[in-house]
Amino acid sequence: MVANPSILFPDAAAQAGAVSQAQHSERLLAVDSVNLEYRTRERIVRATHNVSFDVYGGDRFVLLGPSGCGKSTLLKAVAGFIAPHSGTISLDGEPVRGPGADRIVVFQEFDQLPPWKTVQQNVMFPLRTAKKLGRAEAKERALHYLEKVGLAAFADAYPHTLSGGMKQRVAIARALAMEPRVLLMDEPFAALDALTRRKMQEELLRLWEETHFTLLFVTHSIEEALVVGNRILLLSPHPGRVRAELNSHQYSHDSFGRIDFQRSVAHIHRLLFGETEAAQ
Template sequence: MVTATGFPEIELADIGMHYPSDATEVIALQNVSLNIAKGEFVSLLGPSGCGKTTLLRLMADLIQPTSGSIKVAGKSAKEARLARKYGIVFQNPVLYDWRRVEENITLPLELMGVKKAERKRKAAELLDLVGLQGFGDKYPWQLSGGMQQRVAIARALSMEPEILLMDEPFSALDEFTRERLNEELLSIWSQVKNTVVFVTHSISESIFLSDRVFVLSPHPGRLSSVADIPLPRPRTREMRNSPEFFGLIAQIRGSFEGV
């Protein structure tokens, strides 16, 4: 998939990632190539240890590959990072307990020297976007786990990134909260319309959220298959019980056979 400009939003070509160890070199990723279109919502799916988070960190230019190349809108990952094209949401919210919710959200803007009045305006806009109106004066410890992750999402969006990278942001939550936040995330995405790369080990979550699912196999991590998700948007909770949904689960689960 390519954009109107003629190249993908994110392009990985023959990515390899090796880590040295005392005994022997550990191969985390091997010959991974994939393209992600502008505005697309994709998931990186696979079991623990298959290199999903490593691949996300490579896209974000937090680490560099041993081999291969990464392009973001036709430029290097480093150039994209320096241009602040990324927003990142980690598995844990990583909020500062001594800062109020509003102050956590606007921390990136504060570090950039944005004036207080503009920060407050932006915080109000983002609190409304993530459904936390009236919680700006609270502290993180006063919020539930799901609400804390919504604060983390708002903070990641504060710089209006073109690309949102999400590393298993809901994995620590109970199933009911997780499914509700899946729906809320899609609502946010439909308004922001950025490119999303979402790491998960849940087949059903990847199907519900994504346009495409990239399935990774472990030891070393390789791109095992790519599943198109033809479910219509907007996605609804009723879709989770449809024959089409269960068929996609079976299809993706089958791609793990023999791995």
Template sequence: MSQLTTAEPLLQVNALDIEYRTRERRVRATHDVSFDVWPGDRFILLGPSGCGKSSLLKSVGGFIKPLRGEITLAGSRISAPGPDRMMVFQEFDQLPPWKTVLQNVMFPLIASRKATRAEARDQALYFLDKVGLANFANALPHTLSGGMKQRVAIARALAMRPRMLLMDEPFAALDALTRRTMQEELLSLWDEERFTLLFVTHSIEEALVVGSRILVLSPHPGRVRAELNCHQYSLNDFGSPAFQAAASHIHHLLFPPAVNVPSSSAIQELDHVTATVYSS
């Protein structure tokens, strides 16, 4: 897959600190996180649970105000949610249950006044066809499987033609086979539409096959540990030596081997040996 590039990044995240409050205390989610996302990127935020990757995504979406730092999209500072950033969540219940599949996809277009009802219908049907759900346009969400609901959510987001699609572990709750199918379909959609994707996952394998670049975040609080290119991998590379080596490298970045700390008795023994050497 070729990459789209311009002279400037589409998204710039600069020195971001994010905190949230619990009943007991304030918790630092991320510390001094910076990265750029270019048009056409499939940019992955990868890290263990609690590293602040979802908080980063929600800050880009305008739902969380950072404590420090700045986020700009196409040069404009992000301060609130907007139709230029559409989000797909992990939960299957993100679709209003009283609206049909078609109505769910049409609704943001009409509510934001980006399209007339006729235009919204055409746009919705186009993207429902892209995700293989044209025949379910009149179905209600409760009749759909989890994977089908996620397809509707993706169609609804892409129908808005956003500058950036934000996805927060959208396939994490699916079974392995459905998850693989959804990854294939997402990459196929990207091939056709070349949208810019910011995608959160805690799966190293998913990051390698879905992404073109990966930002590796440390355990809590999230700090940038590395930024890696991964556009050379696809779903067909599972099990290959190069893929396994890349996965192993990322695993060691996420979870560095523990350093063996000498016991107090070993330290005393070392002091004794050192003193003997210097006195002889």
């Protein structure tokens, strides 16, 4: 078992790359000693215990851990939907006190789009509600991001005519159109079939290459974390505690068959579940 969190790098080149990245970006999100709790009929349950991490501008930061470790609860706290029992969460040095347009969430559920609005209207809706843009500007921006996710041809379609993957692409376009400081994604591809999931991961990374938005991504898939993230925070089984922080920018979908990738998957599994190297 890992008693204390550590920064782990596969090699010196990876470490140098991470240091270089840190030097060229600023800390955007700070989570400091956060404890999250919720009440059941019988008792108060602690979801996370003293979790701390920093997210820098342009990071693809992944919260990785088994079901029930509190990673989605952490994401909701960053979004401002729930308040920490103790500890602090700050964005640009200011405490997070509630939801805001600077943090937009893409959830796992496909049915997060109002069914009575067209695809274009769904993307425009938060822009208009937040009074960020006028109607003409909102329409232009909506079409811009729908084009980026490959759905401009479906601008006038309704959600019920779309596949699950297409609905998630609309949700991503809607979130990116708000141009948030941090894009929050809560296991957004978990319910998709394997082929669609991989395509969605590839599209997300392509969009990131174009705009370098800051991403906080939740998953329980080790392989997905290694591919999507450039930094990964490992959380222990319930209650979630920090096991380790790893750098993973060197991996892509082309890494799946490589020995070093498979070794990293096995190593992360041991870190998450407290298995010793000898036991393997």
